[in-house]
Amino acid sequence: MGLLVCNSSGNLETWKALLKERLSSKRFEHSLSVSQTASALAYRHGYDSSLAALAGLLHDYARDMSEEDLLDFAEANKLIGHPVERQVPVLLHGPVGAFLVREELGVCDREVIEAIAYHTTGAPGMSALAGIVYLADMIEPLRDFPGVAALRNLAENDLQSAILAGLDSAIGYCMDLGMLIHPISIEARNSLLIQKKDKPKEGCF
Numbered sequence: 361m362g363l364l365v366c367n368s369s370g371n372l373e374t375w376k377a378l379l380k381e382r383l384s385s386k387r388f389e390h391s392l393s394v395s396q397t398a399s400a401l402a403y404r405h406g407y408d409s410s411l412a413a414l415a416g417l418l419h420d421y422a423r424d425m426s427e428e429d430l431l432d433f434a435e436a437n438k439l440i441g442h443p444v445e446r447q448v449p450v451l452l453h454g455p456v457g458a459f460l461v462r463e464e465l466g467v468c469d470r471e472v473i474e475a476i477a478y479h480t481t482g483a484p485g486m487s488a489l490a491g492i493v494y495l496a497d498m499i500e501p502l503r504d505f506p507g508v509a510a511l512r513n514l515a516e517n518d519l520q521s522a523i524l525a526g527l528d529s530a531i532g533y534c535m536d537l538g539m540l541i542h543p544i545s546i547e548a549r550n551s552l553l554i555q556k557k558d559k560p561k562e563g564c565f
């Protein structure tokens with residue numbers, strides 16, 4: 361590990377040029393779109409739009425690594441948070457991306473790193489910035505899936521409910537397809553439900 365120079369206020373244009381080399385053109389366009397969407401959501405809801413733009417831009421930094429490389433890198437750097445990540449290595453592109461953005465680019469704002477790490481799964485108690493990037497990744501204008509228009513509308517008016525609806529949608533999608541679900545997504549959903557004061561707390565057995 362080299363000397364870490366914090367660079368969270370670094371030039372977005374520099375990172376864009378770097379990402380253009382690193383990512384496929386489709387994923388590069390998606391990253392620009394997530395950056396813009398996250399920035400707009402942050403501005404609308406009173407959070408730091410510059411940090412949201414930065415985290416959104418860099419969220420998929422490791423997305424074009426192969427599953428084998430993600431797993432090898434995560435094992436070598438002790439980034440495995442749960443055994444399900446060994447079964448579904450693509451889940452690791454968040455934590456691996458966060459690690460690389462910190463080590464290679466010198467971006468060390470704690471919330472930006474957290475937002476990149478959790479953008480795929482969400483996490484209980486995640487920061488507003490992490491929630492914004494999670495949501496922006498789902499609803500950026502290039503995304504198209506049933507319910508995305510309603511989710512975009514909700515995101516304009518009620519950030520927390522939109523993040524919860526996003527988790528519902530992602531978890532439901534995985535269940536419908538018989539896919540593994542990362543427990544941290546369930547924990548994130550439970551955490552948001554518990555925080556919602558207006559909703560009776562009922563369990564499901």
Ligand SMILES: [Fe+2]
Binds near residue numbers: 419420423453479
């Ligand atoms: Fe991603």
Ligand SMILES: [Fe+2]
Binds near residue numbers: 390394419420497
């Ligand atoms: Fe993404």
